[in-house]
Amino acid sequence: MQVRMVGGTDVGRRRKNNQDSLYFDEAQGFGIVADGIGGRNGGEIASSMAVNGLRKTFLATESIRYEEIPPFLITSVDKVNAEILDRGRKEPEITGMGTTLNCLMFTGGKLHIAHVGDSRTYMVYKKHIFQLTFDHSVGNFLAKGWLPKTAVQPGAKEGALVRALGLGDRCDVDIYEVETKPGQVFITCSDGLSGMIEDRAIAKIVNEGLDDFANLPQKLIDAANAGGGKDNITVICSLVRG
Amino acid sequence: MAKLFLIRRNMESFTGPLSLVEMKEAYKRMAFGLQDEVSGHCGPWVSFDNLEQIKRIYPDVARIVHEDMLAGWGVSGHGERMGGEKTAQLQIKRSKGLGLAIAFAVIALCAFLAAVFMASGGKLSSKAKEPSALPGPDVPFVMLERRDFGAFTAFMTEQLDTIVDKVLKERKADSPWLPLVRRHAFMTDGTAGALPSKLMRGEGALAAPTDCSLKSWKKRWRAASKQTGPFVSEKKLQNQHWARLLAWDPHWVKRREHAGWIAPDNYYVGCLEMADRALTDVASEMSISETAAWDKNGLAAVRIRLQWVLEMARDGSSRAPTSVAAGDPLSQWTCYEAAKDAATLVKCKDAAGAGPAEDPWVSYTEDRFGWSYVRIAAHQKGALPAEVADRIAQLAGRLGKADYFTRFDYRAELKLAKTLGKKDPVPVEKIVEKLEAEFSGVKLSR
Numbered sequence: 001m002q003v004r005m006v007g008g009t010d011v012g013r014r015r016k017n018n019q020d021s022l023y024f025d026e027a028q029g030f031g032i033v034a035d036g037i038g039g040r041n042g043g044e045i046a047s048s049m050a051v052n053g054l055r056k057t058f059l060a061t062e063s064i065r066y067e068e069i070p071p072f073l074i075t076s077v078d079k080v081n082a083e084i085l086d087r088g089r090k091e092p093e094i095t096g097m098g099t100t101l102n103c104l105m106f107t108g109g110k111l112h113i114a115h116v117g118d119s120r121t122y123m124v125y126k127k128h129i130f131q132l133t134f135d136h137s138v139g140n141f142l143a144k145g146w147l148p149k150t151a152v153q154p155g156a157k158e159g160a161l162v163r164a165l166g167l168g169d170r171c172d173v174d175i176y177e178v179e180t181k182p183g184q185v186f187i188t189c190s191d192g193l194s195g196m197i198e199d200r201a202i203a204k205i206v207n208e209g210l211d212d213f214a215n216l217p218q219k220l221i222d223a224a225n226a227g228g229g230k231d232n233i234t235v236i237c238s239l240v241r242g
Numbered sequence: 243m244a245k246l247f248l249i250r251r252n253m254e255s256f257t258g259p260l261s262l263v264e265m266k267e268a269y270k271r272m273a274f275g276l277q278d279e280v281s282g283h284c285g286p287w288v289s290f291d292n293l294e295q296i297k298r299i300y301p302d303v304a305r306i307v308h309e310d311m312l313a314g315w316g317v318s319g320h321g322e323r324m325g326g327e328k329t330a331q332l333q334i335k336r337s338k339g340l341g342l343a344i345a346f347a348v349i350a351l352c353a354f355l356a357a358v359f360m361a362s363g364g365k366l367s368s369k370a371k372e373p374s375a376l377p378g379p380d381v382p383f384v385m386l387e388r389r390d391f392g393a394f395t396a397f398m399t400e401q402l403d404t405i406v407d408k409v410l411k412e413r414k415a416d417s418p419w420l421p422l423v424r425r426h427a428f429m430t431d432g433t434a435g436a437l438p439s440k441l442m443r444g445e446g447a448l449a450a451p452t453d454c455s456l457k458s459w460k461k462r463w464r465a466a467s468k469q470t471g472p473f474v475s476e477k478k479l480q481n482q483h484w485a486r487l488l489a490w491d492p493h494w495v496k497r498r499e500h501a502g503w504i505a506p507d508n509y510y511v512g513c514l515e516m517a518d519r520a521l522t523d524v525a526s527e528m529s530i531s532e533t534a535a536w537d538k539n540g541l542a543a544v545r546i547r548l549q550w551v552l553e554m555a556r557d558g559s560s561r562a563p564t565s566v567a568a569g570d571p572l573s574q575w576t577c578y579e580a581a582k583d584a585a586t587l588v589k590c591k592d593a594a595g596a597g598p599a600e601d602p603w604v605s606y607t608e609d610r611f612g613w614s615y616v617r618i619a620a621h622q623k624g625a626l627p628a629e630v631a632d633r634i635a636q637l638a639g640r641l642g643k644a645d646y647f648t649r650f651d652y653r654a655e656l657k658l659a660k661t662l663g664k665k666d667p668v669p670v671e672k673i674v675e676k677l678e679a680e681f682s683g684v685k686l687s688r
Binding site for chain 1: 245246248253254255256257259281282283284287465480481482642643644646649651
């Protein structure tokens with residue numbers, strides 16, 4: 001199985017700085033999107049620490065067996081979480097910084113996704129789009145009954161994050177496993193994309209842009225900016241080939 | 243273009259995208275179950291057992307749920323018209339000849355049944371049973387109280403599908419049937435039909451694997467037979483379920499109360515029981531050479547450690563050896579957990595020898611020393627001596643809210659350590675009592 005990966009990031013139309021970070025390595029089938037949260041430069045630092053930390057851990061690993069991927073991802077995310085917390089404790093001006101994370105690892109016929117927060121990975125296949133990751137937001141947790149209503153402070157926004165790197169010593173990471181097949185396109189993005197255009201529109205742009213795959217991230221970013229561009233926009237598109 | 247659906251299993255993996263026909267086939271192959279979720283194009287994830295939502299959002303899928311997934315569950319839905327469906331009613335005009343043929347067939351069947359009835363001396367038996375109403379949960383409870391496990395198992399096996407269906411429909415974590423289903427599951431193979439694994443596990447055992455069935459543990463141990471070497475000999479913390487299970491602190495498990503369990507006391511103990519049975523099965527199924535290879539990779543150490551954790555978590559006592567054994571680093575954890583006083587604890591540490599502090603295994607084992615020290619102190623009466631409080635304060639500085647390897651939540655224990663380290667002249671038992679009130683379901687005095 002071969003994977004074609006392309007990506008891009010944009011500050012959007014409202015924000016002054018870009019707190020998103022991304023990394024992808026087509027040859028290795030590895031990609032990361034992180035969306036930083038926190039005042040001043042905190043978010044930017046947290047997302048960049050997450051991406052660089054995972055990238056370094058991944059590149060330092062010579063080989064990894066299939067069954068070792070979930071523990072590898074969990075341990076790596078735990079380590080990065082501890083590093084973000086540690087730096088936040090040492091530097092008061094960025095205390096409380098955090099970041100979401102979506103990390104993709106393609107191996108053999110499978111894709112593993114490590115997910116924390118509300119950055120998303122979608123699967124687009126034969127004109128259908130499916131959201132693979134579950135947003136770790138207050139609204140979603142309340143709906144699932146995983147968070148008692150009494151635990152939510154009055155006035156808390158439904159979109160507020162329940163989980164993110166840097167929020168606490170323990171960082172629960174969701175690990176998803178997807179069987180891949182040729183023709184599938186995985187769109188991994190920050191909420192600057194998913195919050196600005198509907199899933200249906202993402203599917204349409206992807207389906208229409210397959211022939212010009214290299215420019216697909218820019219087309220998605222342009223659509224998010226046309227939809228308001230209220231947040232930073234980051235996207236990685238991964239096409240599974242035979 | 244055919245509509246496609248994606249299935250999400252256990253919130254962890256995906257099957258598909260599948261067409262409706264493929265979905266039907268996949269269900270027959272048991273690629274997913276009623277507890278799993280489905281999503282269509284741009285649609286939300288809906289659990290198959292949430293019939294109302296399935297009907298409303300994915301009416302095409304509702305037909306499969308009714309006709310295939312709920313068939314044999316005692317759920318009547320075939321005659322019901324599903325929302326959103328516009329199925330044309332077929333008008334069949336039966337010919338006179340067809341009517342006669344049917345009449346003859348009915349008469350022939352009656353004659354055949356009468357012949358069988360006479361031949362059997364008037365005792366007609368059949369596999370088909372009248373659908374009987376499910377008795378209340380008190381019936382199997384009484385069986386358990388009388389220790390009539392044979393009757394209990396027979397009852398639960400026969401009624402399991404109906405009971406699980408009832409539990410799923412109730413959608414309550416405190417269903418009176420749930421403790422019985424769990425009891426039955428861990429008396430057999432750790433599974434309970436279509437009961438979602440997360441419901442089986444419950445909210446109180448998040449650090450345990452979602453699937454603790456005998457089958458899954460056999461699979462884990464088979465893989466582990468080639469992996470235990472680095473864990474046991476080279477002291478490398480491996481993130482497989484079996485490694486984390488061996489690191490479980492039985493005192494931590496024992497200190498947690500779990501509602502909705504009769505026996506085992508909780509999901510952790512059930513998981514340990516299944517792991518223990520599976521290990522015995524897998525080792526006995528192996529060839530002599532395979533067992534010999536695993537022996538070299540620390541099988542004995544794994545067995546001893548598993549026996550200790552299981553028996554301590556379940557019964558509070560164990561016959562497993564508790565002294566530090568050469569070449570078995572797991573025995574150091576056991577020695578710490580078995581120590582009843584600080585002097586013994588220190589002896590365990592000395593017997594194991596020191597290692598580089600930055601080594602993850604050494605650092606992790608030092609944390610376990612800390613938790614054991616706090617446990618021993620928590621059983622003292624009266625105020626702690628100043629030097630003990632100082633030592634605890636020092637240890638509390640390195641301990642975290644959670645065990646990063648087993649993912650056990652140590653917030654209650656950490657608060658206990660920090661409080662004990664303050665050198666307040668408050669009796670330990672009072673501190674423990676106060677914290678037990680604060681951390682509901684955690685019995686620090688155990």
